[in-house]
Amino acid sequence: MAAARAGRALRAAGGSCCRRCSSSSSGGGAGPGFRPPPHSRHDWIGPPDRLSNLRPVIFHVPRDESALERRLREARQDAQAWNQRFWAQQNAAFQQEKEEFIYSRLKAKGLAVRDETGQKATLNAEEMADFYKDFLSKNFRKHMHYNRDWYKRNFTITFLMGQVALVRALRWLRWKKKSVGN
Numbered sequence: 001m002a003a004a005r006a007g008r009a010l011r012a013a014g015g016s017c018c019r020r021c022s023s024s025s026s027g028g029g030a031g032p033g034f035r036p037p038p039h040s041r042h043d044w045i046g047p048p049d050r051l052s053n054l055r056p057v058i059f060h061v062p063r064d065e066s067a068l069e070r071r072l073r074e075a076r077q078d079a080q081a082w083n084q085r086f087w088a089q090q091n092a093a094f095q096q097e098k099e100e101f102i103y104s105r106l107k108a109k110g111l112a113v114r115d116e117t118g119q120k121a122t123l124n125a126e127e128m129a130d131f132y133k134d135f136l137s138k139n140f141r142k143h144m145h146y147n148r149d150w151y152k153r154n155f156t157i158t159f160l161m162g163q164v165a166l167v168r169a170l171r172w173l174r175w176k177k178k179s180v181g182n
Contacts, residue, residue, distance in 0.1 A: 040060065041062070043057050043060050044057070044060075045058075046058070049088070052083075052084045052086075052088040052091060053087065054084055056080065056084065057076075059073050059076060059077060061073065066164075069164055071160055072160040072163075075153070075160055076157055079154070093139075097131075097135060098131060098135075101131045102122070102123055105123055105127060106123070
């Protein structure tokens with residue numbers, strides 16, 4: 001919800017909710033040298049990472065951030081970093097195994113990796129379905145553990161978000177009661 005408000009505010013101001021920035025280390029994502037402008041009060045979402053295909057987030061750090069809010073932000077940052085690592089590794093393994101599968105099937109058929117025009121030879125959908133099925137079966141446990149850990153992390157984040165929202169609501173009610181009393 002806050003990200004949507006941030007995007008609307010940026011577009012209304014003539015900006016974009018996705019700042020493109022260059023970085024050799026992250027493949028075009030929000031690189032280490034990139035920082036939102038100091039006046040920004042929102043999280044910034046970058047373009048998809050070329051390895052993980054996930055959009056990195058640069059989290060806003062308020063000057064008056066409480067210990068609880070810091071725990072929430074750090075939990076979100078840890079979850080993002082963990083998720084980026086998992087999908088970068090998973091996608092790399094997928095691409096590598098896919099190339100090996102295609103090469104072995106083409107070799108078994110007596111075909112070259114490239115045809116006479118220089119284009120990569122491909123397999124039909126049925127043949128690729130064998131690869132996808134095998135890859136998913138082989139990685140079933142890994143995905144099951146990923147899902148379990150993802151839910152744990154998201155539950156923790158959701159619980160912390162509830163605590164932060166409660167603290168903010170109580171703070172607002174105290175302020176409202178104080179201002180009405182004056």
